[in-house]
Amino acid sequence: MMQNVTLGQYLPGNSVVHRLDPRTKLMLAFAYIIVLFAVTNGLAYSVLALASLAVIGLSRIPIKMVLRGLRPILMILSLTVVLHVFTSREGTLLLGFWFVRIYSGGVQQGLLLAFRLVLLVMSTSILTLTTSPIALTDAIELVLRPLKRFGVPAHELAMMMTIALRFIPTLLEEAEKIMKAQLARGADFESGGLLKRARSLLPLLIPLFISAFRRADELAMAMEARCYRGGEGRTKYKVLMYSRLDVYAALCFALISGLALAVSFSL
Amino acid sequence: MSIDVKNASYTYSPDTPFERQALRSVNLSIGGGELVGIIGQTGSGKSTLVQMLNGLLKPTAGTVTVCGITTTAKGVKLRPLRQAVGLVFQFAEHQLFAETVAQDIAFGPLNLGVAPSEIAARVDDALLNVGLPLEIKERSPFELSGGQMRRVAIAGVLAMRPQVLILDEPTAGLDPKGRDEILARIRTLHRERGITVILVTHSMEDVARLVNRLVVMHEGGILHDGPPSEVFCQWESLSRIGLGVPQATDVLRRLRLEGWNVPAVALTVAEARQAIVAAWRERGGQD
Numbered sequence: 362m363m364q365n366v367t368l369g370q371y372l373p374g375n376s377v378v379h380r381l382d383p384r385t386k387l388m389l390a391f392a393y394i395i396v397l398f399a400v401t402n403g404l405a406y407s408v409l410a411l412a413s414l415a416v417i418g419l420s421r422i423p424i425k426m427v428l429r430g431l432r433p434i435l436m437i438l439s440l441t442v443v444l445h446v447f448t449s450r451e452g453t454l455l456l457g458f459w460f461v462r463i464y465s466g467g468v469q470q471g472l473l474l475a476f477r478l479v480l481l482v483m484s485t486s487i488l489t490l491t492t493s494p495i496a497l498t499d500a501i502e503l504v505l506r507p508l509k510r511f512g513v514p515a516h517e518l519a520m521m522m523t524i525a526l527r528f529i530p531t532l533l534e535e536a537e538k539i540m541k542a543q544l545a546r547g548a549d550f551e552s553g554g555l556l557k558r559a560r561s562l563l564p565l566l567i568p569l570f571i572s573a574f575r576r577a578d579e580l581a582m583a584m585e586a587r588c589y590r591g592g593e594g595r596t597k598y599k600v601l602m603y604s605r606l607d608v609y610a611a612l613c614f615a616l617i618s619g620l621a622l623a624v625s626f627s628l
Numbered sequence: 629m630s631i632d633v634k635n636a637s638y639t640y641s642p643d644t645p646f647e648r649q650a651l652r653s654v655n656l657s658i659g660g661g662e663l664v665g666i667i668g669q670t671g672s673g674k675s676t677l678v679q680m681l682n683g684l685l686k687p688t689a690g691t692v693t694v695c696g697i698t699t700t701a702k703g704v705k706l707r708p709l710r711q712a713v714g715l716v717f718q719f720a721e722h723q724l725f726a727e728t729v730a731q732d733i734a735f736g737p738l739n740l741g742v743a744p745s746e747i748a749a750r751v752d753d754a755l756l757n758v759g760l761p762l763e764i765k766e767r768s769p770f771e772l773s774g775g776q777m778r779r780v781a782i783a784g785v786l787a788m789r790p791q792v793l794i795l796d797e798p799t800a801g802l803d804p805k806g807r808d809e810i811l812a813r814i815r816t817l818h819r820e821r822g823i824t825v826i827l828v829t830h831s832m833e834d835v836a837r838l839v840n841r842l843v844v845m846h847e848g849g850i851l852h853d854g855p856p857s858e859v860f861c862q863w864e865s866l867s868r869i870g871l872g873v874p875q876a877t878d879v880l881r882r883l884r885l886e887g888w889n890v891p892a893v894a895l896t897v898a899e900a901r902q903a904i905v906a907a908w909r910e911r912g913g914q915d
Contacts, residue, residue: 372645426645538722541717542715543723544710545682546710546735546739546784546785547707547710547711548735549739564725564726567725568722568724568725571770572722
């Protein structure tokens with residue numbers, strides 16, 4: 362029941378996309394999102410969508426896995442489309458009865474915005490599906506390091522993220538175990554009104570919090586026992602290195618986003 | 629009161645790259661009042677099997693019928709099943725949540741709709757059954773020692789008055805004293821209440837002394853099923869899957885290899901000692 366979380370899941374592999382430096386992937390995904398919000402017409406979106414599909418093809422991730430990541434945002438997507446369709450007053454009138462007025466501009470904008478959200482989630486899914494969480498936090502630390510001068514605690518942020526990511530599956534597993542134990546004692550998490558359901562979660566949440574605090578305590582102790590003192594002077598076992606592959610990836614990305622921007626602003 | 633597992637299979641995360649078959653077409657039937665040990669390596673499917681017995685998991689193929697309730701039947705009510713089959717999870721003390729020991733033990737009966745006046749009696753009864761003094765009733769469960777917390781958790785399941793009691797690794801992480809106490813309590817419960825007890829473990833020493841019947845699981849299937857003395861004769865197959873036999877049996881096996889005339893199986897150290905002394909006398913040795 363709880364294992365169906367695709368967002369942030371990593372699928373190990375050895376494709377070209379997997380082998381890219383995580384910093385490259387992180388920065389390209391970020392740049393992709395900027396371009397995504399800079400361009401404005403359907404044709405440019407299509408160029409970006411094709412690029413996404415090409416990357417998915419190269420990474421050899423089953424498209425099903427990527428699409429599954431879209432499921433949680435289905436609500437937001439439909440809400441976006443519906444709100445635009447019914448509130449926008451641009452373009453020509455398509456349909457008008459009683460108080461409902463549907464304009465072509467609204468339909469167009471709603472669909473484009475939905476398309477934009479789909480591409481946004483897809484690109485971040487590709488990033489997390491092809492990059493192990495550890496590599497990703499490593500990349501975040503290195504990318505943020507220049508900002509240290511302005512007081513950004515790059516190492517601490519990365520370490521917090523690593524720990525959080527590391528414990529998501531553990532806590533999910535624990536939650537499922539406690540839930541089963543209480544179900545076996547006749548607990549009922551599903552029926553009753555809002556208040557009753559909130560109350561019925563207590564036998565699940567209290568043990569979960571207690572064990573989370575206990576784990577945090579034990580982890581802090583174990584880290585101290587191995588002389589952890591923060592990021593100062595800390596070296597890495599695996600040092601990230603850019604390769605020729607990263608240069609190619611950056612060039613491809615520059616070409617595609619150039620194309621998308623040109624298409625968007627020349628038309 | 630019987631348990632019938634027919635051709636039951638279970639697959640975790642089907643249709644994903646993480647798909648894993650935990651049980652492969654298992655057949656098992658357990659009658660009322662039996663004391664059964666289920667033993668196997670981590671990942672052999674024993675936890676999956678016992679979770680199917682009270683409907684927490686439903687088989688992806690095959691059927692599980694307990695007390696006449698088939699878990700995969702349409703519109704089945706699982707609450708009577710949860711009452712009939714008490715399941716104590718591994719590290720059961722992690723499920724404690726209430727402010728006082730009494731409230732925590734009362735959680736199960738309360739969910740079953742037992743009358744408040746009877747609940748109080750059940751709480752006392754359950755505490756006595758796990759060998760805890762009634763004085764701790766009003767204390768917070770989080771102030772207790774690990775072994776005591778484990779026993780409070782077991783009491784919480786006993787208070788539901790199950791006909792089948794399943795314990796998943798009830799002695800894991802306890803010191804030898806705590807382990808012996810819990811095992812002795814389980815034996816007493818089985819004898820005095822006549823309930824069916826299923827003990828899941830990977831410790832041969834625990835089950836050897838306790839159970840009448842031993843089910844050995846390996847890679848999602850049942851490898852051996854019989855009285856401990858018979859199962860322990862399969863030394864080669866047991867050691868191949870990394871389980872081994874109790875130390876007492878192992879000593880006798882080695883003596884036999886040296887040509888001693890001792891029985892093949894001893895479940896306890898006392899039994900082994902007796903057999904060795906007898907063989908020693910037979911050889912004309914002095915006491």
